[in-house]
Amino acid sequence: MRLVYVIPLVVFATVAAAFGVGLTLKPNVVPSALIDKPVPEFTLAGLPGDGVESGKGFSSADLTGRVSIVNVFASWCFPCRVEHPLLMRLARNPKVRIFGLNYKDRPEDARAWLKELGNPYDRIGVDRDGRIAIDWGVYGVPETFIIDAEGRIRYKHVGPITPSDLDEIIVPIIERLSE
Amino acid sequence: MKAKHRTVVLAAILAVLALTSAPGDRALAVKPDEMLADAAMEARARAISKGLRCLVCQNQSIDDSDAGLARDLRVLVRQRLKAGDSDEAVFRFVVDRYGDFVLLKPPMKPVTYILWFGPLLILLGAMATLVFFFVRRRGTRITASPTLSEDDRRRLEALLGEDEDERGER
Incomplete structure (x- = not known):
């Protein structure tokens, strides 16, 4: 067989392979522009009465020294309720501190939510108008960031965490960064 | 209506x-x-x-x-x-x-070159392929019709003559 007749087949196979890969991508997940960059400069006020460290908020400086998770949540966000038990499970992991960024929420609603479901967060910062979340490149709730001990963002998860996300992606990254 | x-x-x-x-x-x-x-x-x-x-x-x-x-x-x-x-x-x-x-x-930056220039490359590739095939086809036509040498012409006439003879016999 002459080589020219193979060309259309090769072209077709290439295009089909490219489209095949394209089908497995998630178009709603936008890769973060902040990966491997230091966390943005910010200070967030606490949620008074959250029962944790007397309602102290947190700032960029708190995200260094140890591996941390910053989880963007809101009481009005249904997927947050779905991932919440997994955050409670992660809260028992001594290698990581969990920071909650309470996004565009009413403090009383957030408090009621934590009281009902439990508080997985070491500290909670209140972002009433969502301005700090923009500096983090947040475009939906929930979103979860993993920050290394030097205060650099190393991973971002968009949408609710599933059990397999936690066990196969998030916890291994925490383990690796804690070494 | x-x-x-x-x-x-x-x-x-x-x-x-x-x-x-x-x-x-x-x-x-x-x-x-x-x-x-x-x-x-x-x-x-x-x-x-x-x-x-x-x-x-x-x-x-x-x-x-x-x-x-x-x-x-x-x-x-x-x-x-x-x-x-x-x-x-x-x-x-x-x-x-x-x-x-x-x-x-x-x-416009190196990672997006394929996005910006990909369609142009495909167009150029298609045009090059077309030109390649047309030129090759015309090439074969030219070599297939050379001017007849004196020998060839005589042979051709002889062959054509044979044909006529056959027809005449029938």
């Missing part, structure tokens, strides 16, 4: 409605309280907003979108302009946080 007339009239009415109620009457996503008093600066803000993707809805610009985040970004764009940022600085501010994907017009 009557039904056909009615369809034509209906189509005409719809066309007129569509044309007259076009962009002006459409509800704006940009609310009056967001707009800047300075008309020139507001125009710049609108132009920038049209180039920024709403990441919640993805195929709309923040200028078109009613999403909460789109509103926040519109307000932020106007804040940056009021603070004296150039248009480029405002774009950079948003790209630093959300990445190139936030730009509705992708930037």
Whole structure:
């Protein structure tokens, strides 16, 4: 067989392979522009009465020294309720501190939510108008960031965490960064 | 026939409605309280907003979108302009946080070369292939019809003559 007749087949196979890969991508997940960059400069006020460290908020400086998770949540966000038990499970992991960024929420609603479901967060910062979340490149709730001990963002998860996300992606990254 | 007339009239009415109620009457996503008093600066803000993707809805610009985040970004764009940022600085501010994907017009840089030049490459490749095949086909035609040498002509005549002889015999 002459080589020219193979060309259309090769072209077709290439295009089909490219489209095949394209089908497995998630178009709603936008890769973060902040990966491997230091966390943005910010200070967030606490949620008074959250029962944790007397309602102290947190700032960029708190995200260094140890591996941390910053989880963007809101009481009005249904997927947050779905991932919440997994955050409670992660809260028992001594290698990581969990920071909650309470996004565009009413403090009383957030408090009621934590009281009902439990508080997985070491500290909670209140972002009433969502301005700090923009500096983090947040475009939906929930979103979860993993920050290394030097205060650099190393991973971002968009949408609710599933059990397999936690066990196969998030916890291994925490383990690796804690070494 | 009557039904056909009615369809034509209906189509005409719809066309007129569509044309007259076009962009002006459409509800704006940009609310009056967001707009800047300075008309020139507001125009710049609108132009920038049209180039920024709403990441919640993805195929709309923040200028078109009613999403909460789109509103926040519109307000932020106007804040940056009021603070004296150039248009480029405002774009950079948003790209630093959300990445190139936030730009509705992708930037020209090495990772996007295939995006910008891919279609052109495919077109050039197709044209080159066409030219290649046409030239080759014409080439074979030329070599297939050489001018006959004196020997060839005599042989040809002899052969043609044979043919006639055969026919004559029948």
